[in-house]
Amino acid sequence: MEERLFATEKHGGRALYRLHAVTVFLGICLLLCYRATHVPAAGSGGRAAWLGMLAAELWFGFYWVITQSVRWCPIRRRTFHDRLAARFGERLPCVDIFVCTADPRSEPPSLVVATVLSVMAYNYPPAKLNVYLSDDGGSILTFYALWEASAFAKHWLPFCRRYGVEPRSPAAYFAQSDEKPRHDPPHALQEWTSVKNLYDEMTERIDSAARTGNVPEETRAKHKGFSEWDTGITSKDHHPIVQILIDGKDKAVADNEGNVLPTLVYVAREKRPQYHHNFKAGAMNALIRVSSVISNSPIILNVDCDMYSNNSDTIRDALCFFLDEETGHRIAFVQYPQNYNNLTKNNIYGNSLNVINQVELSGLDAWGGPLYIGTGCFHRRETLCGRRFTEDYKEDWDRGTKEQQQHRHRVDGETEAKAKSLATCAYEHDDDTRWGDEVGLKYGCSVEDVITGLAIHCRGWESVYSNPARAAFVGVAPTTLAQTILQHKRWSEGNFGIFVSRYCPFVFGRRGKTRLPHQMGYSIYGLWAPNSLPTLYYAVVPSLCLLKGTPLFPELTSPWIAPFVYVAVAKNVYSAWEALWCGDTLRGWWNGQRMWLVRRTTSYLYGFVDTVRDSLGLSKMGFVVSSKVSDEDEAKRYEQEMMEFGTASPEYVIVAAVALLNLVCLAGMAAALDVFFVQVALCGVLVLLNVPVYEAMFVRKDRGRMPFPITLASVGFVTLALIVPFF
Ligand SMILES: *[C@@H]1O[C@H](CO)[C@@H](O)[C@H](O)[C@H]1NC(C)=O
Ligand SMILES: CC(=O)N[C@H]1CO[C@H](CO)[C@@H](O)[C@@H]1O
16 A cells, blocks of 8 residues: 555544533523523513524524534645655646636736736646636736736746745745845846846836726737737627637747746637626636647646735645545545735734634535635546546546647647637537536536535535645735625625525535535535524614613523523633634634624625525615725725724614614613623623724724714614614
């Protein structure tokens, strides 16, 4: 038996965790028992409120059980690059890399090409690398940037190789100025300076083209590809464009040391108003087809344009899983986490995803594999194209060499013409192909990645989660509250949409013979959206009842108070410990709790309502929060960790009203502390969490404060809640 190429280890401390989980579970049972047996008599005040509490607690208990699936036995993976090198040397499979961009305004072309350059510069035989940029904006600016990058790559790749540069995104590398080679021979510094100048000049040219919105005439004459834009085309209506900017097979195209370069292809699939374009899933499917006639590699890496490669050995890392003799043939995809380089220390918007990255995805890995999260993921081409798992499946690791031979023998432009025919709108319609359903990424879901991954798991495949200490991919997190809320709205809505569709993990997953804990793991995200209602209830009703003197919890002297206090304390102490263990600060955890409340009462609520309306055939509400690129002022406040409200979005009314209501209830309560102990504590915690919201409403003077109309509206709502006798 040969040595494995990767090892699987269990996280420590699981016995302790399980003990904790069992006691919390017992606490939840007792608490529900109290709730069910102490319902106020009909006619007495507070019966409705009490039943509502029962429903909310039933839900929270159920959801808590769901979340235990990923905490029961998380695992981590370790890879052995030396064994891979010893066994395979450079006899490695070809790899296609798909970079997706959609809009040159929100995703500046200079940022996109930094990502492209970082993946071209992988420590991997360049003849086996093929990089495809999918430009769904169909923009000449992006094409121009990529053309510039194809020239710069001739300097950048040898430079990276010679000096072992890390990270290999030029933007990230040159931003850390302390990386300047000091002790090397003098020509190293010289070369560093000259490459940096080339990069700065290129970025300046790209940015200035982006500013003016067009590419200089004399530049356009330098490559035939620019003529695609001669007949005024728009981003929503244009013919298919496929341009091979660097042909890796062409010996005449080499870097300045004479080495071959990775193939580099620009793709803008056809867009026509009468055909639905299916967003990123449509773009990915077009890329799968286009690449099949150019390189057809067995492995496909998919990254978003804002996620650069932070480790040049990541391809080899992923291959340790795929090429493992014992279980490699079961693995459909290897997912890496999303890491961000622009988080603030205390993570003001709770965007670090640390708990998801380090606990939840590792936990899912034990039950059959993590979700496909749309970026930083290595796929097997065959599974992406719909193949079912069979025990005797054997990958053809030489796949792609035939296509590359054919491509080499074709006359100029023939491959491009063939590829273009596969990137037309009509292709998927006319041929009655099953693209978007059984082949490729699935259509019709705003989290196309998650549903595609689920389908792959249901076809019998496993996936693997790899989270090395040094991040493999690094991107930018949302830096404003509005962007954060919008992102979570999309995620919660998409995942809940899957949950209530025929792809519900408990139904579709069962038929696909995935394991119950795996289905539960998927449901953690699927049930984000419905969490909004019980959370809103819990944040509003107990406080209102506190003001009106209606008790909803056991008295301080009653023994029944024990399970309530125990569950609340144990759960939160654990959650704080988990956050600290994952690398957050205590303050970061506290901020995370605030964002938990904000997300649940805004993003998830909107996601829930929109999914329900959608399934009833009604139109969506439309989300008003705008997600713009942040300006300098905003960036400064982000660094100071001040919450950014600024624009008058209706979603903020909910945030402000909940905060204000709790403040009023706490201030106005006329109740005995021993009877209302839990309610006072709950209301008090909510008030403490919302301190930054009060500041934004009443204290701050900067442009990021809560807009006055929002404050006014929330005051109106709170007044209404106080005068209408609900309970
Ligand atoms: C990216 O790689 C560098 C080394 O080049 C490392 O110091 C840094 O921590 C990595 N970034 C993240 C977010 O892990
Ligand atoms: C691309 C981007 O927005 N980067 C920002 C990330 O956040 C840091 C501050 O923490 C800014 O300096 C970057 O410009």
